[in-house]
Amino acid sequence: MTAPAAPHADETGRAHLAMLGFVFLVSTSFPVGHAITQGLDPAVLTALRFCLAAAIFAGLATAKGLWTRPRPARFPVYAVIAAVLCVFFVTMFEALRLTSALNAGAVFTLLPGFTALAGFALLRQRVSRRQILCLGIGALGALLVLYGADLSRLARFEFGPGETLFFFGVAAYAFYSPLMRLLNAGEPLEVFNFWILVCGAVLLVAYGWREILATDWTAVPAHVFLGIAYLAVFPTASSFYFATYASLRLPSGPMMAYTYLLPSFVLLETMVLGAPWPGAWTVAGVVVTALATLVLQRDVGRGR
Template identity: 40%
Template sequence: MLLFSLLVSLSFFFGHFIAGDIDPGVLMALRFAVAAFMLWGLLLWLRVAPVWARFWRFALVGALMAIYFITMFEALARTTAVSTAAVFTLTPLMAAGYGWLILRHNTGPWVLAALLIGAAGAVWVIFRADLAALLRFEIGTGEAIFFFGALAHAAVPALLRRYCQDVSPLQSSFGTTVGALLVTWVYAAPEAMITPFLDLPARVWWVLAYLAIVTTALTFFLLQYASKRLPPAKVMAYTYLVPTWVVAWDISAGRWPASPILFGIAATLIALLMLLRVEVPARKTP
C-alpha cells in the first residue's frame, strides 16, 4: 500500500499535463480498456484462467471503483480539487465502518487514533497549511456528489476480502477492471463518439499508458493483494500519504512547500508508524 500511494500520487503529477486535451470520462474509459486488455494478455502469458464464476462480485467491486472515478470528475466540474481531496480523507474512516459491517472487524482505539491523526495531517497538507482556507470550506453540490464516490470506494477492501479470497490478486484484478470498464464506457459513450482520437497530442497517449498500466492494472493488483492481508481501515489509511507524495514531487521539481505544511506531512507519517506498530505483534502470533 505504500507503493500504491506513491504510484497514485504520480498520476496527479502526470494528469496535470493533459487536463485540457481530452474529456475526463473518455480518458477514464480508455484507461480501463487498456488495463483490461493488458491483464488479459498477462493471464494468457502466465497460463492463468480468468475467473468467470460468480462474476457479479467482480462487477460489484469494479462498479464501485467506476462510481468513485465518475463522481470525482462530476465533482471537479462543480468544485475545487482541494475540496474533493478533503472529502476523500474521510475514506479510511468509512472503510473502518465497512470493515465492521461486512467483516465484523473492530477498530481499536490505537488504530482509530492513527486514522484521525492521519486525516488531520492530510487535510493540513491539502489546504497548504492555510487555516483560513480550511475554515472557508463549505459543503456544496460537488462535495456532496463526491461524498458518495468516496463512500463507494471505501467499501472495496472489505468486499474484496469477503468475496475474493478464493482467487488470486491477478484474477480478481482482471475481473474488477472488466467490471469498471463496463460501467465507465456506458458513462463515457456519448462523448467518446465525438472525440477526435487521431488528433490527440502524443502526451495524451503517454499519460494514458501510465494511467492504464500503472495506476489501474498495477494499483488494482496491489489493492487486491493488500485487501486480503490487512483490515479495510488500514488499507485505505495509506491514501493519507498521497498528498505527502505530491508535495515530495513538487520538491523534486524545485518547488519547496511552506514550512507549516511539514507538520501535516509529519502527522501522516506518525499515523503510518502507529498502524505499522499494531501489525508487529499480530504477525508474531502463531
Template identity: 40%
Template sequence: MTDTSNQRLLAHLAMLAFALMIAGSFTFGAMVVDDIGPVPLNAIRFVIGAAMMGAFAFGPMRQKFVFPAAPWRFAILGLLMAVYFVSMFIALQFTAPIATSAVFTLIPLMAAGFGLVLLGQRTGPVGLLSLLLAALGSVWVIFRGDLAVLAAFDIGKGELIYFVGCLCYAIYTPLLRKFSRGEPAVVASFFTLSCTALWVCLYGVPSIAATNWLALPSHVWWVILYLAIFPTALSFFCVQFASLRLPAAKVIAYGYLTPVFVIGFEGLVGHGWASLSVLAGAAVVVLGLLVLALVPERSAR
C-alpha cells in the same frame, strides 16, 4: 519472521507503491488536462489497464482463463469503483479539488466501519487514534497549513456528490476480501478492471464518441499509457493483494500518503517545495500511518 508476517509486510509495501503511483498520476495528469476530457481519459486508461492485466495474468503468469463463478461479484466491485471515479468528475464541476481531497480523508474511517460490519475487523482505540492523527495531518497538508482556508470550507453539492463516491470506495476494500473465492490476485484484478472499464464507458459514451482520438498529441498517449499501467493496473493489483492480508482501514489509510508524495514529486520536478508548516503536517501523516501499521489486527477473517 513467519510467512504470514512476510505477506503482511509485502501488503504494506504494495500500498506504499499504490500511494506513489496515485501521486504520480496527479503530476502527469496535469500535463494533458487541456487535451482530453476526464471521462474519455479514464475510460481509455481502464480499457488499456484491463487489457494489460489480462495479457499479464493469462500470459506470463500462465493463469487459465475461466469465466468466474458468481460474476456479479466483479460487476458490483467494478460498479463501486466506477461510481467513485465518475462522482469525482461530477463533483469537480461544482467544487474545487481541495474540497474533494478533504472529503477523501473520511474514507479510511468509513472503511473501518464497513470492515467491522462486513468482516468483523476491529481497529481498536490505538488504531482509530492513529487514523484520526493521519487524517488531521492529511487535512493540514491538503489546506497547505492555512487555517483561514480550512475555516472557509463549506459543504455543498459537489462535496455531497463526492461523498457518495467515497462511500463506494470505502465499502469496496472490505468487499474484495468478502467476495474472494480464492482467485489469484492478477485474475481478480483483471475481472474487476474489466467491469470498471465497462461501467465508465457506458457512462461516458457521448464524450467518448465526441473525442477525436486520432488528433491527440503524442504526449497524451504517453500519459495514458502511464495511467493505464501504474495508477490503474498495478494499483488495482496492489489493493487486491493487500486487501486479502490487511484490514480495510489499514489498506485505505495509505491514501493519506498521496498528498505527501505529491509534495515530493512537485518539489523534484521544480515546482517548488512546500512550507515547513505543510511538511510538519506530512510528518504527522507518516507518524499516524506508522503507528497504524504496527498495531496488530484484533480480528480479521
C-alpha cells in the same frame, strides 16, 4: 463464504510495502488527471484507462499461464467491484474539472474513516478507540500538509461542487478493499483484476456510449492519450495489483490509513518539480501523518 486464512508474517510485511507503493502511485494520478480531464469525457477517459489496464493484466496472466475457464457465477462479483471503481474514477475526473488536484486530495483523506465503516459493515472488522484516535489525528495531519500555514483557509474549508461530487466517489471507493477481501475466491490476482477491469469497461461503455460516438478522436490532444497510458500502467494496473494483494492480508481500515501519506507524497512530487521547501506547519503535518500511520500499523500487528 469462509473467512480468509491469516497471512504469514512475510506476506504481511510485503502487504505493507504494497500499500506504500499503492499510495505513491495514486498520488500521481491527481495532477495527471487534472491535466487531461478537460480533453475527454470522464466516462470515456476511464473506459480507455480500464481497457488498457485490462490488456496489461491479460498479458501478465498469459505469460504466467494462469488462465482457466471463467465461471459465469463469478461475473456478478466482478461487476459489483467494478461498479465501485467506476463511480470512484468517474467522479474523480468530473471533480477535477471543477476543483484543484489539491482539494481533491484533501477529500481523498476521508477514505480511511469510510473504509473502516465499510470494513465493519461487510466483515465485522472492529477498530479500537486508539485506532479511531489515530485516524482522526492522521486526517488532521493530512489537512496540515494540504493547507500549510494558512490555517484560516483550513478553518474556512468548504465543499464546492467538485469536492461534494468526489465525496460520494470516495465513499463508494471505501467498499473496494473489504469487497476484495470478502469476494475473492482464490483466483490469481492477474485474472481477478482482469475480469474486474473488463466488467468496468463494459459498464462505462454502456453508460457513456453517446459520448464515445460523439467524440472527435482526431481532435483529442496527444498529451491526453499519454496521460491515459500512464494512468493505465501505473495508478491503475500497478496500484490495483498492490491494493488487491494488501486487501487480502490486512484489515480494511488500518490498511487504508496509508492514504494519509498521500499528501506527503504529493508534497515531495511538487518539490521535485521545483516547488519551494514547505513551511513548518506543512512539515509538522508530514510528521503527524507518518506517526499516525505507523502507530495504526503497530496496533494491528499487536492485535489491538
